Amino acid sequence: MKLNHLNLCVNNLSEAREIFHNLFDFQLLDQKGDVIAVMTDRNGFTLVLQSNPKEVCTYPKDFHLGFYVETKSDVDQFYTKLIEANIPTEHEPRIVRNGYTLYFTALGGILFEVTCFNL
Template structure:
């Protein structure tokens, strides 16, 4: 069995599309107005972005430990991603560091969603 897609609800669909295209290399496959966007990562995974319903409180947040994790092959890729993140205008609280058996960068974006970029080949 293989996980092939995930539907992520976001407060600002255009911001999320730009974020995933610019930082993670996702390609926009289909968009239905300001409601839904379908993106692919080029490795067989599909990310569906959906606008959060306007009925939700503006301060809605995912649970504290909810996160999206991305694995890369080298520590250099983690460091380069950190530079790319800064250039994009998204700050991380900490620089990448060794933790839990990998070289990892954590940061929050898109209204507080936690992201992880890790290399386990140290």
């Protein structure tokens, strides 16, 4: 069994679309106004970003999106992208539970993780 899509509620659709495109290399497949954007990565995963201007999206404290990369250099390069995009992080990449990991918060409080386990 393979997870093939996710519907993620966001508060600002254009900001979310830009972050997933510019930082994670997702490509826009379709957009319905300011409500839904359908994106894909290069591995067949579909991400549906959904925004409702009448509701504020919130997630539980430990909710996060995790991305695995191949090398420590990939994590460092991603960190550089964040700096260039003026997206703050609490710390530089570091070893966390057997992985070289970077955490950052964006899109109104969603926690993101970028990790390499090939140490």
